[in-house]
Amino acid sequence: MDYKAIQYEQQGPVGILTLNRPTCLNAINYPMRDELEDCLSQRMHDQDTRVMVVTGAGRGFSAGLDIKDSNITNPEWGFTPASAYTRQKSFSDLIVLMRQIPQPLIAAVNGASAGAGFSIALACDIRLAAQEARFSAAYINIGVGGADMGSSWLFPRAVGAGNAARYLYTGDLFDAAEALRIGLVQAVVEKDQLMAEALALAEKIAGKSPLGLKLTKEALDQNISGVSLEQAVKLEDRNQAMCIAQLASGQK
DSSP: OOOSSEEEEEETTEEEEEEOOGGGTTOBOHHHHHHHHHHHHHHTTOSSOOEEEEEESTTOSBOOBOTTOHHHHSOTTOOOHHHHHHHHHHHHHHHHHHHHSSSOEEEEEOSEEETHHHHHHHTSSEEEEETTOEEEOGGGGGTSOSOOTTHHHHHHHHHOHHHHHHHHHHOOOEEHHHHHHHTSOSEEEOGGGHHHHHHHHHHHHHTSOHHHHHHHHHHHHHHHOSSOHHHHHHHHHHHHHHHHHHHHTTOO
């Protein structure tokens, strides 16, 4: 596939995935969704790529779903619970795929990371942030549930239940210092050093046993909790589909 909404490049054993719609803070539309699915699916059996760095072009990581795109917010076919669920799952499947691929993922969060973009950062194994980075579990701010695209599974595992609840319930924006305090990110660095730091870490990890890395990622996901990401996402998708259908009908 000839990518336009994302970029993917290889630096030895490290793959660099860049969300590439900088004019709209890398908001996710259907073409980006499809390109991400294609790129991630190719990594499933990619023996040459041992680690991946995920970042955003321009001044943002990702502002989430492109709510200015009428194809997303007001599709011709409307919203029923069934159609909303199908559409919701087509995006949330990306999060499951990020955890299923064998490569450890490092997020280099260079700016705004909100909504679906926040979930993409959460789905990475390690997160480094520029001082300018801002985060928001913004789902609840648009009238749907705060548990979306893996957030109810991934966020509390990164920061604890209380910290996750604080931001999932409110959708409040928080900065890189707060992200470091609650454990969401593992380091905050100068923006011009962010990619260098992420690539140095990626190269260090890439020097380990490929099988060891794959098995370690599997073990981390398996042993953190007995509830699978897939189960959590299915519950979220059902809930969000009902909320979306209710919003579309004009009910409150």
